[in-house]
Amino acid sequence: MLGRDLVAALEREGEEVLGRTHRELDLTDEAAVRAALHDCRPDVVVNCAAWTAVDDAEAHENEALGVNGHGAAHLAAACAAGPAGPVRLVHMSTDYVFAGDASRPYAEHDAVGPRTAYGRTKLAGEQAVLRLLPRSGYVVRTAWLYGAHGPNFVSTMIRLERERPAVDVVTDQRGQPTWTADVAGQIIALVRSRGVAGAGETAGIYHATSSGEATWFDLAREVFRLLGADPARVRATTSSAFPRPAPRPGYSVLGHDGWASAGIEPIGDWRLALRRALPGLLPADDPRSCTPPVQVGLTGYGR
Numbered sequence: 001m002l003g004r005d006l007v008a009a010l011e012r013e014g015e016e017v018l019g020r021t022h023r024e025l026d027l028t029d030e031a032a033v034r035a036a037l038h039d040c041r042p043d044v045v046v047n048c049a050a051w052t053a054v055d056d057a058e059a060h061e062n063e064a065l066g067v068n069g070h071g072a073a074h075l076a077a078a079c080a081a082g083p084a085g086p087v088r089l090v091h092m093s094t095d096y097v098f099a100g101d102a103s104r105p106y107a108e109h110d111a112v113g114p115r116t117a118y119g120r121t122k123l124a125g126e127q128a129v130l131r132l133l134p135r136s137g138y139v140v141r142t143a144w145l146y147g148a149h150g151p152n153f154v155s156t157m158i159r160l161e162r163e164r165p166a167v168d169v170v171t172d173q174r175g176q177p178t179w180t181a182d183v184a185g186q187i188i189a190l191v192r193s194r195g196v197a198g199a200g201e202t203a204g205i206y207h208a209t210s211s212g213e214a215t216w217f218d219l220a221r222e223v224f225r226l227l228g229a230d231p232a233r234v235r236a237t238t239s240s241a242f243p244r245p246a247p248r249p250g251y252s253v254l255g256h257d258g259w260a261s262a263g264i265e266p267i268g269d270w271r272l273a274l275r276r277a278l279p280g281l282l283p284a285d286d287p288r289s290c291t292p293p294v295q296v297g298l299t300g301y302g303r
């Protein structure tokens with residue numbers, strides 16, 4: 001979902017970009033990762049690949065670790081061995097590295113404490129990238145993603161609004177709904193940034209989520225409202241109505257102070273982003289459906 005929007009955004013920005021699907025490059029194959037880096041000789045690598053099935057990871061933690069932990073380490077090691085010096089690696093991570101029980105936004109360097117197998121494996125990936133690439137590794141944590149190219153909560157709500165008279169949505173999980181195109185914009189701004197003083201010291205941890213916060217219930221109601229449907233058709237419930245193998249965080253809001261060190265503005269309010277994104281998420285037979293006029297890549301600069 002994120003990878004496809006990022007490749008499209010980079011192409012629109014006139015960058016030379018080589019997207020690699022799972023079939024073309026398996027991150028768990030260390031030799032293949034090394035060979036891909038050797039053949040492409042990239043200036044920057046962005047890792048959007050991951051085992052993202054949060055519930056399945058509970059019963060398959062080792063396989064998830066193979067992609068999210070060891071795969072990230074293979075990529076970081078190959079970047080570290082770049083013939084002209086370490087290649088910059090932007091590695092995508094998640095709010096699930098935190099415990100998710102805070103009462104204020106998590107800062108970039110707050111203590112981690114994953115409560116799920118997925119979170120533990122993603123944390124292993126972060127740690128490998130920061131250890132192997134101390135001056136050219138970027139860990140970009142995001143959360144609650146929606147976009148045009150993958151299953152996600154917003155697309156599900158758009159479908160359910162058509163199919164059902166009412167939907168029940170939880171009010172006891174709080175986070176930041178985030179559009180993949182906005183994350184792509186932050187990544188592009190980050191790799192172009194030379195830092196506030198132009199010193200180029202921008203490696204480290206960043207939080208690429210929308211500003212503001214919402215529950216899934218708030219998000220569903222906003223989708224219905226934007227569709228012109230009655231938001232009261234979204235009814236409040238709690239997580240106990242939807243038991244899942246992996247516990248979901250109650251409070252998973254990320255702080256955005258890290259962007260200032262790179263001279264980049266954080267992503268704006270989640271409601272504004274949703275309004276811009278929605279036309280691109282509607283089914284093709286909806287007369288309101290269109291590709292949103294977004295200038296990705298400029299979002300981080302002087303917005």
Ligand SMILES: NC(=O)c1ccc[n+]([C@@H]2O[C@H](COP(=O)([O-])OP(=O)(O)OC[C@H]3O[C@@H](n4cnc5c(N)ncnc54)[C@H](OP(=O)(O)O)[C@@H]3O)[C@@H](O)[C@H]2O)c1
Pocket residue numbers: 001002003021022023025026027028047048049050051052067071092093094095122141142143144145146150
């Ligand atoms: N979605 C969210 O709400 C969310 C929240 C927080 C963080 N993130 C992070 O953001 C990043 C992008 O998420 P997303 O939602 O765009 O993910 P996604 O749509 O699930 O895409 C993940 C991609 O990784 C590929 N992949 C899986 N195993 C691989 C392997 N061994 N080698 C190479 N590719 C492999 C998958 O291919 P196949 O499908 O063919 O296996 C898929 O194309 C990930 O790092 C994720 O952890 C996402």
